[in-house]
Amino acid sequence: MKTQVFAPGSTIGIIGGGQLGRMSAVAASKLGFHVHLLSTETPSPATEVAASVTVGAYDDPAALEDFASRCDVVTFEFENISAEGLALLEKHRPVRPAGEILRISQDRITEKTRLFEIGVNLAPWRAVNGPEDLAGLETLGFPLILKTTRFGYDGKGQFRVPDAEALAALKDLPYPLVAEKMIDFERELSVMVVRGLDGTVRCFDTVENRHRNGILDVTLAPARVMPDLALQAQDMAACIAEALGLVGIMGVEMFHAADGSLMVNEIAPRPHNSGHWTMDACLVDQFEMHVRAVTGLPLPPARRHSDAVMHNLIGPEDMARVPAILATDGASLHLYGKAEARPGRKMGHVNTIFPHGALPGELALEGLLPPR
Ligand code: ADP
Ligand code: MG
Incomplete structure (x- = not known):
């Protein structure tokens, strides 16, 4: 299953109904593939251009099984599929990129940990699991930025912290977070x-x-x-x-x-x-x-x-x-x-x-x- 090639005429399953799914579906049809989508709603940017759709939640086992049964290979434009959902899909069909890569990128802590292991340079960072971890952040240096570990996009779920005073004033944060030094x-x-x-x-x-x-x-x-x-x-x-x-x-x-x-x-x-x-x-x-x-x-x-x-x-x-x-x-x-x-x-x-x-x-x- 890992090395299987799918010729034009096969069906690509795309998870997600947004613009990235839409433009992927158009590219797939250019090469003669069929596209089956999993989307929470229709019409959506991607369902407008795909041949068929399973409408359902991204971690509903029944929707995932219906979706998988209608395609040959699965990919995604939407990143926040649960680990259980990914495992279920991988049982039925090749998922590319692999669910493990998605799992790493879904969480800023696993992502940074893996990138550090790979050996690439990152902005200095710390995991902040609760208020008790805030005091230690001074060693990172100011200004710094706090980010929710999951579900952030387009700058959402981020808090900029200019100095120690602002850090001390922070309350009711949505833990877990990562703190990063603001890079000039x-x-x-x-x-x-x-x-x-x-x-x-x-x-x-x-x-x-x-x-x-x-x-x-x-x-x-x-x-x-x-x-x-x-x-x-x-x-x-x-x-x-x-x-x-x-x-x-x-x-x-x-x-x-x-x-x-x-x-x-x-x-x-x-x-x-x-x-x-x-x-x-x-x-x-x-x-x-x-x-x-x-x-x-x-x-x-x-x-x-x-x-x-x-x-x-x-x-x-x-x-x-x-x-x-x-x-x-x-x-x-x-x-x-x-x-x-x-x-x-x-x-x-x-x-x-x-x-x-x-x-x-x-x-x-x-x-x-x-x-x-
Ligand atoms: P998102 O998942 O929302 O894209 P990012 O981590 O890419 O989150 O942050 C959004 C933007 O905020 C970045 O493109 C950058 O402009 C700014 N930003 C984020 N982290 C830093 C940082 N450590 N230093 C400086 N700017 C940052
Ligand atoms: Mg970004």
């Missing part, structure tokens, strides 16, 4: 790494990410860093993928610290928002790479034919820009089909493409999209 970073970088069933590893170019209100705002591809640093980031991502025995794609978020060092922030063993630029700047994008990896098809080099700037469209304010974006030459629009544009919700993204090596300077970046 030059840039945030990320690498999409994919590893195939035969062990082939491919890395897309190292990119630069900018956040707004804790949510990814812009990705610049490639990152504007020295080539050796970009390569070092890719080597780090490849090393993690190999150590974990990954099959599929994974996003590796990093800090390029002011002292020049690279630190891994977190990993996400699935397609990732910071890889959306590949949809218009690479012949084979992150979603197709993922589909190829989980079905055991060959992985071509992750080559970039153009430079790209990806802008996320967040909430009602960015949806109001859509008519103007549609009328903008050079803007490739991707909408996720979400009915309601709530504040802070990712509604779509726009890729603007430039000739290889011609990524515009800082000032020109501002003018790429119509203003908010």
